[in-house]
Amino acid sequence: MHRAERLFQLTTLLRNRRTVLTAKQMSEHLRVSERTIYRDIQSLSLSGVPIEGEAGVGYRLSHRYQLPPLMFDREEVEALLLGARMVSSWGDTDMAIHANQAIQKILSVLPDHLRHSDESLPLLVPNMEEVQKYYTAHSQPMREAIRLRQRVAIDYVRADEQHSSRTIEPLGMIFWGKVWTLVAWCHLRDDYRTFRLDRIQSIVVTDEKFDTSDSKSLKHFLHLMKEKYAQEPEATAPHEC
Template sequence: MKRLHRLTAILVKLQSKKVVLAADLADKFEVSTRTIYRDMQALMDAGVPIGAEAGTGYYLVDGYSLPPIMFTETEANALLTASKIIETNNDQSLITEYQEAIDKVKAVLKSTQKKKLEILEQRMYTFGQETAITSNSLSIIQQAITDLRVLEIQYSDAQRQFSNREIEPLGVYFANNTWIMIAYCRLRKDYREFRTDRISNLIQKQAFYAPRNFTLENYYKERYQGYSI
């Protein structure tokens, strides 16, 4: 990879993550960490406000933004392909949000790229689009997870018995064409899994304190090993 392309790619990485490690960049671009240090210095010399902390990594100073990123043809194709797959899932909010994102991608493409993308869109199909749309809450759930907001929901169990719950959402996963939310249920005073297609009347409420360093990987390790979180 030519240095100019690498510097541009480093800028994209810095904008997409809170902190970037020199070692991770060296592995990604297959260069030495010394080369990454020189690249960072070159970017700073060019006026890019990059901060650095020993043992932590590099980061863009708050308030700095890059000009719009141009997508390559293959990157645009990959995003279009992902949108076709997303169209087959059962949550309307995810479909809507992703389609709006794709529209923004198309807006920055060159006219020749747009024409090629239109051709590809007409010649690509994913079976399963007949799946019923049974959920429209994933977007709100995702926001509540990142904002650490309690959700008030009406939930229907397998016997179609409704109950009102206040839950603390911690993660989501997709299985058997259904989005599942993992949350601490204040009614049951334990962790529970909620199918999004059984959720109605979703309302965001006050903030909550999430377990420190919670990850779905750790959740399932402890769950299947018989330990409580």
């Protein structure tokens, strides 16, 4: 086995493990001595691979390195660039930051004759930053609540100006072009409800956690929508509160 191949396999081993690996375990797996593993680890570290080692414990790959390199062809890269521009324009501030970081990474590997010319990718998205702050108000705390599965208390105003306050369990968000819709479980109605993000007046993330289940999850909601759409092809708008 070539050394380069072994280094690659070592990285893959570490990448596919969420708990630590000892040098002994790795040496047995790759059929080399422990001393060789220590050397390999050093080589990888010198090459920039962020491996963390702790005496008496073992090795782990730094969290930020857990995704391997991706290979895209030109057309895929163009689609990704366009998409990232959309996220940068239509998403909230945090999303935009990450999208722009990804854009920079992509641009940094494009050959010179493709990088500097806007005409190399004549598909643009206007910078809607100021407008979008309105449509993505509350997006960031809401995404955090979705991720951490925390109930949120909201004040909401419907299209007909009716106000309401309630506590909901946020499950996900859907982008409809300019407008974001929140999918949540509403205890007031004991059912799913969707809310236009820009119509939420205020949001308080509570300390109360919630669980999802087979019958209360974003996946279940999407399944119901698909069934509903199959029965009533004209129906496109889910229940809004």
